[in-house]
Amino acid sequence: MSADEATSHPVDMVLSLHREGTVRLLRTMRSHHVMPPFCHPWGSERAYLALLRGACPLTLLDVPDGAATFELEGRVRLLRDFTTVVVLTPRHIDAVSLLRAGAVNVLPRDTPPMELASRLIAERRWLVLSATRGGLRAPPRSEQMLSPRQMSQQVLFGLLSSATRSWCCHDLCLLLGNGPTPLSRRALQGRMVRLGERLAEHGMSVLSSHQWGRTTYMGIHEIPVRQREGR
Numbered sequence: 001m002s003a004d005e006a007t008s009h010p011v012d013m014v015l016s017l018h019r020e021g022t023v024r025l026l027r028t029m030r031s032h033h034v035m036p037p038f039c040h041p042w043g044s045e046r047a048y049l050a051l052l053r054g055a056c057p058l059t060l061l062d063v064p065d066g067a068a069t070f071e072l073e074g075r076v077r078l079l080r081d082f083t084t085v086v087v088l089t090p091r092h093i094d095a096v097s098l099l100r101a102g103a104v105n106v107l108p109r110d111t112p113p114m115e116l117a118s119r120l121i122a123e124r125r126w127l128v129l130s131a132t133r134g135g136l137r138a139p140p141r142s143e144q145m146l147s148p149r150q151m152s153q154q155v156l157f158g159l160l161s162s163a164t165r166s167w168c169c170h171d172l173c174l175l176l177g178n179g180p181t182p183l184s185r186r187a188l189q190g191r192m193v194r195l196g197e198r199l200a201e202h203g204m205s206v207l208s209s210h211q212w213g214r215t216t217y218m219g220i221h222e223i224p225v226r227q228r229e230g231r
Contacts, residue, residue: 010034010120010124012036012055013060014059015039015059015079025109028113048158048159052159058123059079059082071174075174088109168217173185192217207219
């Protein structure tokens with residue numbers, strides 16, 4: 001089942017920082033029909049592509065007991081650019097910091113199922129009544145001019161094609177890694193090189209700057225004709 005097939009539920013997507021715990025949650029909540037019957041792990045390229053297309057207006061970030069909680073606020077800040085985020089956490093997690101990071105609500109994981117379902121339905125109702133979120137979406141050229149072969153390249157292209165923000169290498173490594181482990185800088189650089197090779201075939205390149213040990217990626221731009229001819 002694809003992420004797009006979950007749109008009949010108040011929650012469009014469930015992202016998990018610990019799959020086993022989230023699977024148990026989904027079983028418990030199945031009869032309430034407020035969540036899709038499956039979850040995506042943090043870093044899922046398939047999930048990110050759905051978010052980039054704007055297919056998931058409401059996302060639940062589940063943080064079960066035993067999940068890696070480092071940079072949890074940073075993860076919420078990254079997700080809020082794509083979607084409206086509700087976070088489900090153990091009670092010892094600081095909810096205030098997550099709300100400040102951009103979550104619209106932070107709910108305890110031990111909330112009774114009926115109450116949790118009602119709260120999620122209310123969040124969806126609020127979302128429908130509120131202004132439509134723009135989100136990060138790749139511009140039409142991502143579909144018309146370039147179609148990276150690998151899903152990881154499609155995600156990178158979609159992220160960099162957004163004109164709404166630049167991307168620090170630290171943020172990209174956190175977003176593209178798995179739950180407990182961010183993507184390494186070396187792996188990110190390798191992906192950027194491969195994407196750059198693909199872009200060059202279409203007269204485009206990744207615009208970036210390097211300062212104080214960090215690389216910032218500012219988007220994708222067209223290479224001037226003179227530069228192309230000089231190669």
